[in-house]
Amino acid sequence: MREIVIGGAQMGPIQKAEPRTAVVERMLALLEQAVAEKCDLVVFPELALTTFFPRWWMEDQAEIDAWFETEMPNAATQPLFDRARETGTAITFGYAEKTPEGRHFNTSILTDKQGAIIGKYRKVHLPGHSEYDTERAFQHLEKKYFEPGDLGFPVWRNLDAWMGMCICNDRRWPEVYREMGLQGVELITLGYNTPSVNSQLSDEGLEKRLYHSELSMTAGAYQNACWVVGVAKAGDEDGHPLMGGSIIVDPDGFVVARAQTEGDELIVHACDMDACNFGKTTIFDFARHRRIEHYSRITSQTGVVTPE
Template identity: 30%
Template sequence: MKELKIGFLQLHNTADVANNIKRLTEGITDLAQRGAELIVLQELHNSLYFCQVEEVGNFDLAEPVPGPSTDHYGALARELKVVIVASLFERRAPGLYHNTAVVFEKDGSIAGKYRKMHIPDDPAYYEKFYFTPGDLGFHPIDTSVGRLGVLVCWDQWYPEAARLMALQGAEILIYPTAIGYESSDSSDEQQRQREAWTTVMRGHAVANGLPVVAVNRIGHEPDPSGQTNGIQFWGSSFVAGPQGELLYRACDDDEESTIVSIDLHHSEQVRRWWPFLRDRRIDKYTDITRRFID
């Protein structure tokens, strides 16, 4: 058995960036003191989810990587001797920005980063206005707690992304997330969407024989434009095992600070039972790179 204690913070966000970082710092410290070895944070955790509107001034929230936030979370990882998966608004160059996950090693160094590849553009999720699609590809990040397949939010709907991480030896799939309910949808429709979100990632766990960690934010964030009623983020952060089994699922209406233990060696046994990688017909998948087959 190779046990790994994974901690995550499901938090609400405010317009006060300093206060958000303060609460994150307190939460990370508490999780580390309770025994977490790997701590995963939600998507764009330093601020409100600013993509509800197309506003040029919001680019001021971005910062370089490395930069102030990487200095802060790196120092925290070093002090607490934990691996941290953070999610930042990266200013790469003037006019060039990314939605970037940064992984910090226990010594505070940057173990690696991943730039979000799939960028949505939907009402209240105007991410294409802000984020250039990632150019680092789908590559796991090696850390002292394992090889982490880090992806971000909208990436979670794409089996190709999860598969490419698995094919390169990822031991866990990790998804920092910001997703919630549209207020005009019926309660039934809202629940269908939340269950679809959970189900698709549990499917990635099954198809690849890997545990999955998804960390979402919680709470209501208003639409600054007033065109919608804002987003009610649905929380429901979870950890699933390599057969898709739910090891833990957070609530959909409150903050949570949780540690879940997983056995990384169990994936080996599951893949022996279900050898999906062995039976892939890689000689017949050439059309997968086409947009659509007419």
């Protein structure tokens, strides 16, 4: 048995005025809970260090850049890395990354148990829009503030398992899971900041939004015979509610742990990576069953083209 005890560290709201140092203190408290639960890995959300700033329209580049990290670890996050290393706990979390060349990405990183960053992923599927939209109840400006990720969907060997990452809206796209599945991924971690209300369909309802989030993750886990850990930042951020629904999903697509609140909350499950083997060698044995000669549209076409 290759068991990894995983802590999903859901975080409650982060207000616009809350400094990173205060946020890291909350992350440290969740890490200590995870250490007490003997977790090997702690998964924090997307944009874990700040409020979900893409809801705010900003034109001053200096104001925008204030939400981004230019190095990782940095002064604010160093205590988190130090404590993770001291306790022998691997961590993964998301943040807004500004590169030395001045590029902007929605990023997540993965460490080993020694606190070294061994993996980086940049969000590929950016939702929302790039210009101010008067038709929306609120703005969702990821396409304005971030570039689409340029690192693809790599996997890394960590904690004796093949691990991959994606972020938020990525979870809704089956190609994301399959790209990693084709590399033998056994564990996919993903953080998200998802509004509780659809800015373009106000009567959609929280129940349906949570269902679609869970459906995406359970389907991805089952269809690629891997564990999926989805962790939210949730609650009311300056009047803008984010939904929770953090879950740990097994390789059969069943939810084995689920958050009960919209606040700081740790969910824990001992995940056996060998539980992936049956699915990967039977119904989802890709080498035996995939028929790539029929899949050309997936990579040659983006929008819908109906037959003439």
